[in-house]
Amino acid sequence: MGLFGTLTNRSVTTSNKSQEMPERLRRQLPARFEAIGEALVAGAEVHAACAVVGRDLARDGIDLSEALHGLRSTFDLVVRREPDFESTEALSVAWSDETLSFLHQVSCENPLTGLATLAHVRTRVAEVLRAAEESTTAVEHVLIVIDQPADLRDIAGMGRALAMARLADRARLVFAGSETIGEAGPSRLLVLAERSETLGNRVAVLRDLISGSTPIGDLPARVWIEGLPDNHAASVALLDELART
Template identity: 50%
Template sequence: MAMFTFTRRRSDPDPDTRAGGLSLDVRESLPLRFEAVGEALVSDGDVSAACHVVGRDVARDGAALGEALSGLRTTFALVHGIDPPFDATQALSVAWSEATLEYLHDLSCEDPLTGLTSLAHVRTRLAEVYRDAELTDMPVRTSHALVVVEVRIQGRALLEEHQFTRALRMVQVAEALRAVFSGGETIGRLGLHRAVGVVRRAPDLGTSVTLLREFISDLDLGDADLRVWIEGLPGTPESATRLLDDLARG
């Protein structure tokens, strides 16, 4: 992960200019990445949700938790002259922890909580598929596809949900995927809410996905929103990598 810094860029518009509800002077004094929190504070927006987003962003930048919390405190002090409340601190800390865990999982082959292979391993499997396609002259878009399962909790319920509860939900999704695709397909995780299978484009793929959707619909997933779909693969391995990253961020 990259080293993190709160260094800011300066620009030359009039300091009285307003941007996103913040004065330009305050906006430029905010720690890097914390503009969304500052804007939520001055616009009566969802501060906890903004802290959640920023917590993930600064973790991906390589910030230690102490640095992230210091940035949050600086933001509240600049905008309102107070220390951040518990809800804001909790939202940022939880998001930072989740993003850091995702990074660590990418370094290993398997998610220790769910048994799903890591995003890095899914990338490796796709690279093998593209190498095989070069040898057989069969385009990957006609030989393989991704089957994506999204089980998402929205809004404040996501912030309040325990990580173990989320992991149990993904364990059930992984078991359903393996029950339907039991031929040695790579079954992995994409971010917090999605799992993916790298599968062959067999004639009965649509039937298999329908069956998978029925299996998962019968699970006890609480108030989660469910989506299951087939994602086509692009023509080049570089495009496939970008596709995976986009799906993982979704």
């Protein structure tokens, strides 16, 4: 039975490769699912199309339940079966990533890690520069950069978020005051702190706390201090560079 089913599926897939989607079938598909339907009809790779559709639906404000219902309807109409796991996963992950990206833009905090978003760090830096300009004093803030090994990027989304949250906990042990602790990328944290006589010692303590605590391998995290430029354009350029991890 399994062999017969496999041979039948192969036959259908082979014959579909040269077909175009009938207009009647296209009109029956859920809105925005045409790309997935076309991939199924052509016997082509469908997972990439599922990811594109997932992102588009999230941008349009379609909830995940409705998106999955549309995926199921599309598979049923075109190939008369349930969506495979990989297609469902591709759509769901893309929908989730796009939704989280939107939340990061409208919120000052990443809901997964509790860290300030890069947009919020930029706002805080602008406030610091504006205050220094108004008081005609030198900029008394710096950025402490905490850079995890590049291998951290290979961890799945939730695992990476948990690793960054643990790293942020260590940073908060040392910088527990009014400092802003945010993320510049998937494996890099920033701490906006005032320059002081104890800053060097605090950074050394932070480096000791996170030494050997990376979630993968034995590669150490790097910690260093970046001086904050005294003008807005230069500070924007610095943050852009630090965000390129």
